[in-house]
Amino acid sequence: MKISNRGVLLTALASAVMFSLSGPASAKISADEAAKLGSDLTPLGGEMKGNADGTIPAYTGGLAQPPAGWSADKGYTDPFAAEKPLFTITAQNLGQYKDKVTPGMQALFAKYPNFQMPVYPTHRTATVPAGIAAKVKAEAVNAELNGFGLANLNGTTTPFPIPKNGLEAIWNHTVRYLGGGLERTYSSFPVRPSGDFYDVKVLESRVFDTNMDKSSPNRLLNYTARFLSPATLAGTIQLVQEPIDQVAEVRSAWIYNVGQRRVRRAPDLAYDNVNDGTEGLRVTDDFDAFNGAPDRFDWKLVGKKEMYVAYNDYKLGNKQIPYKDILTPGTPNPDLMRYELHRVWVVEATLRPDAKHVYGKRSFYLDEDSWSVLATDAYDTRGSLWRVGVHPLIQYYDAQVPWYAANIWHDLSNGSYYMAGLSNQEKSPWKFGAKGRFVDFQADALRRLGR
Template structure:
């Protein structure tokens, strides 16, 4: 990574303790030179990244509210640039190691780069809470936890450490209630080019951190999710659930599973760190669900700075209009015609394995959209320092609800020559619930009882 392409924050991150919130004077940047969520409001020098003007909040023609599907507002746009193996050297400064590897090893792969649109929008309530968090929210336990003062908005709109950026990703806004789907599919394409659907699941995500008006909520819970397997037949009826907390040192991830044959719920502490996710073919790990989740104690997280980069953005075509079995999956990579790449500014965080700790990776380099939409990617390196895997997560904002939604991703395993296509939703779409379930209804035993009866 070339230094001239990074706005270095190294000196700042060294000078400020990991637990410090920003000063009131620093916070004055929010809503002026910075957006309320901490991104640079102005565009870049050549205009290829526009200024932020509030995001997209009006639905395009043809959109059907509550259908579970969002119409692509940019479906008629054409690429302004195509990057392939022949010209990638000219654009190397804007590419990750994973992108360069895919391009160099696959003549059939390319990046269609489209005009950049900063479509992310947030409700005023969330923006107000984010501005408040800037001067009150702090990390504790060397960045591994955050205190209860953090609530209802992005915790660190002006991040100064790698841990703070990672907390922003884990606690990114995806609505105040729950988002679920009746059929989320995961596919694996093996080294022979054969595509196999490894799982079809109904999933529910519950964003407890943003449910500030729910009296029965655990104030220490950050987020939880559960899924019910529908396919393959041998796993139908199996359920798994995860809950993460603001202080994972004191309260580690609570994971559970249910198997119809055993007819009981059991705790599953192995659903963490570098344990492979079976429903995703083992190509992705539990601590990289939604790019990263869980506890950060095995790595040192360094905030390198900010740079311009091509990331998957406004990926409505990929999310809703590219049927997987017929079009999206090719033998060694996703069909590039299904993808949309845009130039955005990203936060760069390097995670390096701590001495004495064990993990499948020795290092990961993360790239997070500065508007914290959830659009992100990483490069993962093995114990010999060689590129091992790369992940690319899309975003397709729910403009009518002001939710910068992101879920679908692809993970490439370069060692095994295979890849996983995760959270592919073509049936039922994504449903945003207007109300939340009570804490009693979200108890694992209640979930199993309710879902088994259907």
Template structure:
């Protein structure tokens, strides 16, 4: 595996099993049994370092149930178990150099670009936790999971995280892609493409997904018929956009069958194939501020980039952002960036992955740098570079633990366009119903072109 050296990034030798392995084709470095046994010992059940480090505390199990200092009320947003935590320090453009070693490239760019941008840093709370069966599946995966299709697919493993003790950047990105998000989920979220003046028209979307990888009845990826995710997104507001519906069938191995997508347009009253819902095509409901493959930090095939592990080191991420769930949109959405008084940052160890565009392929981003929290394998931020090699866009994904499940997810994805002085706030749930992580009523037969035609025509 290639590891690009950086002065401020330490190599994660204790977790990476084969530092010298070079990823090529379908090569797979098996994880020795002695390493697998570390899960639940000096490593957490999903592969993070259990021990603390400086301001980062030891992981002691996370929020595996509703904390004793809050009350969980179904149908209402989660209460903040850390509401009494004071701000420890604030990073601004003026003192950014003092904290340079714990800032991401994107955060440095934001602090340099906007005088009003700041980061309030709180005590680190390693709150991420998952169900016991996810931990059990992850440990089983550690010894059997394999990459296939030149890194564009996963075999043998199932449920949980496929590569808790990773051997390459590809395996780390797959941990993000297949991370546990429940089996069947429904959600309503809002998206706000902001103008430079701070104006916006709020879009509302009802989406739903079946994560076949997390089907408890399956024992290996080979039983999934090359299906990873079935996804529907139905735009319900404003009126001019209502009725637009997309359907996506995501594959387990894109080298065998690429993503399949369809879109229903109320204007034509027709369902059409939508191969543009992939890679660098503009994302749906983004006003051109984000690409299709930037949804969720990164999604889809890895084929257009060469992926490299830079290392793992302490960085500031937006974590445990319960406070933002309880404020109206007009207080959260402010000019140039979201209201930074409401965003909570913590110091966590994160994986840093560089993706460099392959010479024979094309994409509007020549390079992507992704940051993944070790406690969730979730992308929590990224820096996206234009063809000149300059940072064009910066992503921030605001993580929080849904302790009633338990699961680690997010409640907002912010895409900042530094060249246009605009941003897209998506995945917002502040004024929407809570996510339903137990949507058992969903059935795979629903995810068809004819079904989205009926849905959009209502």
């Protein structure tokens, strides 16, 4: 059969369009590459060695045990409480350190002249249980992208320990190990430029499919959030069923409205829709630094850099420190923040021409040892830097879970910020490893919870 040049061109264009719609190609890593995990590379894919000048130490296994005498009711004791800052970055000396400070953090120095970054010695505390690490290594040769979704996850929590593109890297963050399940009560605070704030308290249950009594096809996790305060939101409940392959299945979500005593579908619990209690300072897929379907952006893996990032911020969760001492005007109290030099993967997400989102571009800085996003810079559709995310990491040593001490989003346009995930004044400790029942994460369960 004779094929015309025009036919060849049309076929090529059709293929290009299908590629554009389906996302970047994913090539599985080889067995030789996977063999580096636990030797040249950490179990999750970070560099085992330190940096040339010794300011980033070699990885020695992380912080896998609680301090002596620790108990959960005390909160997470700071294992580095005796350390003093090596130096403090200020607006006056920023020029000396600018190459290791994100554009977003640089913008905070420009907007808030009193903003500071106290820099401490680096500790590579992130670690996960041995069984989780073994699963990562075993499945590294199988996991692959399916368009913007995932295929062959098979229970691994780091599908792409040696990422080949930005989409693989951000999926590592999205499915990373959080103990299999989590129950917690935490507080979030919209903080106005004056320093005024109020408490948005939530009881959250987040259970991955591996910890459910009944598995669901293509299910990553199940999630409920019940608002306990303020009075205008108390009793409202959100339910999310989160899929793995978000090409094959979109997120399912419902909300129980306490005033109407009814359950309704909530398709707006996704992408750039604004959530209750945030005063518009954070959109849905900002939660947990990033979550949900990545299909509205093109993802580029820029590379790895050494950056000063919020790390081992145990002071933020100190049970002796009330919220009012943390939530200072402009930015959280810098005396309670801790920054360290770490290697991060830099990923750029650019809004696709056929998609809509309030952000035109986003930059993500992912910890090489945990795949947690540690910082975010979000630009509006005109290209102006708009929101700056700071996501301090700690090691929850009793559960061997590296996760956030808090999440902070600064809005450069109005001088407000939103700080989420604090539990200093909560008596009940967070419960990692929580199990879930299938019936408790169905729409009918919201009515029962509401009553």
